[in-house]
Amino acid sequence: MSDFFIALILWIHFSSSLQLVIFTKTEPAYRFNESNLPVETNFYGNFYGYDQSGKPLMRTFYKFEETIVDDSQRLYVANDDCYFEVVAPEDMLMHCQFRLYRVKEKTVSIVHQPIEKFTFDHVQRLIYVLRGGDVIRLSHNSSKAMWKVNNVRDFNVVDGILTVLHENGMIATENATLANVDPRNFKRLPIFAAPDYIYKPEKIEVTIGTDSETDQFVIYVIIVIAVSIIVFVCETLAWQVKKRRKLYRKEATSRLIV
Numbered sequence: 001m002s003d004f005f006i007a008l009i010l011w012i013h014f015s016s017s018l019q020l021v022i023f024t025k026t027e028p029a030y031r032f033n034e035s036n037l038p039v040e041t042n043f044y045g046n047f048y049g050y051d052q053s054g055k056p057l058m059r060t061f062y063k064f065e066e067t068i069v070d071d072s073q074r075l076y077v078a079n080d081d082c083y084f085e086v087v088a089p090e091d092m093l094m095h096c097q098f099r100l101y102r103v104k105e106k107t108v109s110i111v112h113q114p115i116e117k118f119t120f121d122h123v124q125r126l127i128y129v130l131r132g133g134d135v136i137r138l139s140h141n142s143s144k145a146m147w148k149v150n151n152v153r154d155f156n157v158v159d160g161i162l163t164v165l166h167e168n169g170m171i172a173t174e175n176a177t178l179a180n181v182d183p184r185n186f187k188r189l190p191i192f193a194a195p196d197y198i199y200k201p202e203k204i205e206v207t208i209g210t211d212s213e214t215d216q217f218v219i220y221v222i223i224v225i226a227v228s229i230i231v232f233v234c235e236t237l238a239w240q241v242k243k244r245r246k247l248y249r250k251e252a253t254s255r256l257i258v
């Protein structure tokens with residue numbers, strides 16, 4: 001296979017990871033620019049996908065002292081000393097005193113300890129915790145350190161993409177700085193990075209802790225196979241054309257000699 005087509009396959013693989021968009025943590029969510037940075041309130045919003053028209057979908061809730069109200073008007077009891085995130089109806093994660101709890105249908109269970117902070121990827125339905133400068137992805141089978149970060153005030157993971165608010169007010173992804181805010185005004189991320197919209201059938205939601213890397217690998221293999229087939233066909237056609245040209249030149253030379 002020629003170097004050009006090898007480069008083409010690698011470009012298809014890596015270019016997908018570069019198609020990011022920055023949204024505001026609002027309802028509705030808007031593409032971020034310097035003029036629409038939202039102020040911090042008692043509103044909490046988390047991206048969980050796109051509708052069929054490409055509109056970002058947000059799962060939201062409001063915190064009023066010791067009460068949380070989600071986007072379906074359900075009420076949850078909250079403690080001011082803990083940090084909460086509603087992940088599904090009647091299903092909430094709670095971080096208190098270096099422990100992560102899950103409160104589901106009024107039943108409380110410990111998920112992980114010790115931790116410093118946590119977030120929930122509402123697209124892949126995975127829990128991430130911060131401990132000792134490592135962002136760790138939790139799963140039923142094993143936990144895995146995914147990123148090394150320092151001076152973290154808040155962090156967010158959307159479909160496997162990390163966004164961090166640092167103590168100095170810098171907001172960054174793995175590869176780029178998105179904005180710089182006054183750290184006196186923000187305890188939580190006002191914006192986040194997400195994969196750009198690509199039209200595809202809706203995914204069926206899976207349970208907390210399910211890893212989607214297998215699906216991503218299968219898609220990658222399909223793309224590589226498809227591109228390989230196209231490359232094979234193109235190179236076969238090119239070889240046939242080259243062979244015919246040689247044959248025509250040989251016939252033309254024979255006629256001239258005669």
